[in-house]
Amino acid sequence: DSISARTAIWRAIRDQCQFWVDGRMLGETIRVLTAADGASRERYAQTLFNPSEAQQGSCTSRSTIYAAGIAAGLMLHQLTRWLRGLPLDCDTTFNLLAGEYTVA
Numbered sequence: 001d002s003i004s005a006r007t008a009i010w011r012a013i014r015d016q017c018q019f020w021v022d023g024r025m026l027g028e029t030i031r032v033l034t035a036a037d038g039a040s041r042e043r044y045a046q047t048l049f050n051p052s053e054a055q056q057g058s059c060t061s062r063s064t065i066y067a068a069g070i071a072a073g074l075m076l077h078q079l080t081r082w083l084r085g086l087p088l089d090c091d092t093t094f095n096l097l098a099g100e101y102t103v104a
Contacts, residue, residue, distance in 0.1 A: 003048065003049060003050075006022060006048065007048045010044070010045065010048060014035075014041060014045070018036065019034075019035075019036045019079065019082050020034065020035040020036070020041075020044065021033070021034045021035075021075045021078050021079060022034075022035075022044070022047075023071040023072070023074070023075045025064075025067055025068065025071055027064050027067075027097075028064050028067050028095070028096040028097050029093065029094070029095045029096070029097075030067055030070060030071045030074065030093070030094045030095075030096070031091070031092070031093045031094075032071065032074045032075055032078060032089075032091075032092045032093075032094075033047055033090065033091055034078045034082075034088045034089065034090050034091075035090065036082055036088055039090075040088065040090040043090055043091065044090070047091075067096060070094070070096070074092065074094065089103045090104075091103070091104040092104070
């Protein structure tokens with residue numbers, strides 16, 4: 001899993017999928033990006049970057065592996081909202097240590 005792989009996959013399927021969700025983690029900070037319409041697709045494309053610009057750190061370790069489960073739940077939440085025709089949050093960040101949940 002890498003940003004370069006995500007970029008390659010997005011370029012290959014962006015015109016073929018109706019719904020896309022991408023979960024990113026660094027320690028206990030989770031970011032969930034959703035693309036399902038023209039505006040959110042453009043916004044998602046802007047979140048892809050050169051691998052050399054990536055923040056250094058581990059996305060999982062013994063003490064933070066629980067965050068991956070939370071990320072999966074947040075991603076599934078966006079899918080169920082899309083299936084029900086409800087509005088989506090195209091960019092959410094959850095900092096577990098700080099107790100901050102941001103929807104952009």
